[in-house]
Amino acid sequence: MALEEAKYRVVHQNEAYEIRLYDDRLVAQVEYDGENSGFRTLFNFISGANTAKSKIEMTTPVTQSIEIEMTTPVSQYSDSSGKVMQFFMPSKFTEETVPEPTNPAVKIKTVEGGHFAVVRYSGRASDKNFRKHSDALESELQKNGVRYLKPFLKATYDSPFTLPFLRRNEAMVRVEWD
Numbered sequence: 001m002a003l004e005e006a007k008y009r010v011v012h013q014n015e016a017y018e019i020r021l022y023d024d025r026l027v028a029q030v031e032y033d034g035e036n037s038g039f040r041t042l043f044n045f046i047s048g049a050n051t052a053k054s055k056i057e058m059t060t061p062v063t064q065s066i067e068i069e070m071t072t073p074v075s076q077y078s079d080s081s082g083k084v085m086q087f088f089m090p091s092k093f094t095e096e097t098v099p100e101p102t103n104p105a106v107k108i109k110t111v112e113g114g115h116f117a118v119v120r121y122s123g124r125a126s127d128k129n130f131r132k133h134s135d136a137l138e139s140e141l142q143k144n145g146v147r148y149l150k151p152f153l154k155a156t157y158d159s160p161f162t163l164p165f166l167r168r169n170e171a172m173v174r175v176e177w178d
Contacts, residue, residue, distance in 0.1 A: 038085030050099035061155035115177035
């Protein structure tokens with residue numbers, strides 16, 4: 001069974017990346033500093049750790065901001081560790097109808113839609129693989145004069161049990177686009 005995917009429209013494409021237009025999206029979000037604690041916390045929420053004690057269908061992608069080592073200050077996505085993980089809520093939910101998390105670390109929020117530059121890649125969803133592709137995307141955006149707003153996001157679409165060469169991963173970043 002296919003999972004519901006965040007809807008978007010491709011508005012530009014070249015050999016290196018595509019520009020997508022996303023609508024506003026409802027997410028469950030957690031800030032974390034451990035390797036898997038963000039995923040486990042959010043997975044518990046959709047597995048019934050909510051006021052309705054109901055299961056919420058998994059959707060794709062799962063997005064994660066990654067703390068990137070730099071020599072100059074960068075606006076961080078998080079006030080704590082720099083890592084934020086988000087699960088997109090199924091489109092049937094609104095802020096008023098989504099079950100409330102029982103764990104106060106889980107926040108429900110609406111992510112503002114907009115344009116994102118995206119590069120798709122396969123392989124493991126490691127930070128190293130992500131940085132390789134986000135660095136390449138950043139280089140292409142700079143070369144093309146496209147203004148972007150960090151942080152870069154790692155988007156994963158497949159189970160960790162999917163063979164690496166079959167996995168769909170993406171590096172994405174918000175851009176200014178007309």
